[in-house]
Amino acid sequence: MRERIWLWLTRLWRRPGIRISAFGSAALLVSLIAPLVDRSLPEWLVDRFSRDAVLPILNILASSMLAVTTFSLGIMVQAFRSAAGQATPRVYRLLMQDMTTLNVMSVFVGAFLFSLASIVMFRAGFYGESAAVIVFGLTMVCILMIVVAILRWIAHLSQLGSLHHTLNLVEQAAKAPLERLARKSNLGARPAENAPKAPKGATPLLAPRSGYVQFLSLAELNEQLKETDATLWVFAPPGSWVLKDTPLAYVEGECDPDTLIENFTMGDERTVEQDARFGLVILSEVASRALSPGVNDPGTAIDVIHRIERILWTLGQGMADKDRDTTVEFEQVIIGTVSAEDLLNDGYASLMQDGGNRFDVMAQMLKAATRLSKSDWSDLASAAEKTRDTALGIIDRKIEDPDAVKSLQERAKRT
Incomplete structure (x- = not known):
């Protein structure tokens, strides 16, 4: 149960609504705590920062942050839907967990x-004159956070x-479980x-x-099984x-x-x-979409080939350590055990079928398979050799130009 609770808490924290609500609740809590610490302030601060100095700033923040958050x-x-349509x-679920976007939106909503809460507290008379000093200080901190968030947001929008x-x-999401596997x-x-095999x-x-x-x-499964020496x-x-x-x-x-069944978490989506295989499947789907006649973007497919190659090469180094x-x-x-052959099939099988008639894609596919065949992880090396043979078979069937086929076969031998 401990691992499942931690899993659900992690998932909740990655949800936009929960994360933004947490920041907003923290902001409301801070505004409510302000009157509790106003008694220890020196008189000269109370005289310098009155409610008349704070309220205009709060009004500007409330109106501007609402517009910025909505925008x-x-x-x-729109950006996430566009990215999901392209890839x-x-x-989409990975994009909704983008930490930079979630943190920026949380700062805007929290501000x-x-x-808004501070304005209400002032108007309702819950804040005295000395509380205005605390609110002013918190407002300055809030403005600083907003400036940093806006700068991060501007930089992030250029690629969002x-x-x-x-x-x-997707590559980062695919690497994490494979690194744990290594x-x-x-x-x-x-x-x-x-x-031994499971008995009848x-x-x-x-x-x-x-x-x-x-x-x-697994930890809780093992504990429960150990109590009765079950397997x-x-x-x-x-x-x-x-x-x-x-x-x-x-x-x-x-x-x-x-x-025991309570330790299995199930859902409608992977x-x-x-x-360890799902991230490679997503990368492969992106490449297949890029190779579709409606998109016709072999450059993205080649980029995916190299990304998968990089992921698997790093995995091979870890497995051979x-x-x-x-x-x-x-x-x-x-x-x-998750086999190297399964990982290569997840990453490259559909990509080779969809791009088997393209010289440029298959040339990079052959190079990637040949380089992976030199991995220190013997399972990956042998699986990569099978993948290269499969690619050569697809090339022989799908590319009609005999000179192109001969050139690709020679490239496979050279690389």
């Missing part, structure tokens, strides 16, 4: 609520909604290839609903689509299936928290 929200939604609908910015966000394989559980008499854990497996609370075989790892009342896992031992942690943290849980 910025319109720009944000793939799957990127509006602080100034662009395909380059979208690809950067640090600790199988999420810390026992790999299925080094464990094992009890199945049935999915409570149809959807994607998004997250496994769990995870049949549907994160990223798997399952139907209601079909097996998620099998357990051998005396355990309450209903208690997420990147533990799904001699100091990599290979200890099994959750002995009672057995889960399948």
Whole structure:
């Protein structure tokens, strides 16, 4: 339950409405605390900063921040929809978690609520003369935050909604679970290839609903299993689509299936928290959209090829690191390993099919596969060789010019 609570709190904090509401609530709280600290102020400050000096500033902030917030929200939604239309609908949820945009919008809304609440408190008589000093100081801090936010917003608007910015966000989202995979394989559980198969008499854990497996609370699963020395075989790892009342896992031992099933978080969409393959799938979708006849943008497809290559090369270095942690943290849980072949198929399979008739795209595809075949991670190297052979087969079928086919075959040998 601890991991699930932390997961939900993290997801809530990334939601625009929750994050902006939190900043706004903090601003309201600050405005309410001001009268509680006004008694300790020196007289000369009270005489210098009166309510007449503060109220005009608060009025300006309240009116201007409302307009800025409304305008910025319109720009944000329009840019995100445009980016999702250019790339793939799957990127919209990633864009909605853009920290720069959320922080800027939070500052704008917080400043509006602080100034509005302070005006109400002054007019209602809750603020005395000495409280005006506190409000004035807080207003100066608020103005400084607004200036910084506006400068960040101006710099961010130059790239917000662009395909380059979208690809950067997707690449970062794809890297995070793969970096965790490089640090600790199988999420810390026992790999299925080094464990016995589930016995025939094992009890199945049935999915409570149809959807994607998004997250496994492995630490709590292991604790519950350890109490009765039971073993769990995870049949549907994160990223798997399952139907209601079909097996998620099998357990051998005396355990309450209903208690164990609570550690499986399911939803209608795939997420990147533990799904190491989903980010590569999104990148591949962006490349396929770019290669469609309506878009015809091979440059973006080539950019995606290089980004996937960079991600997988870094993963290969991590997997081949001699100091990599290979200890099994959750002995009672057995889960399948994400293979290098699966990762390459997720990233390149549909891209090769959609761009198989283009010389420029397939030339870069062959170069990327050949470079990855030199990875220190042997699984990635062998999978990349298979990908290169697959690419050569697609080239032979889809490119009609024999000279182009011969040139690409020679390039594959040279690189």
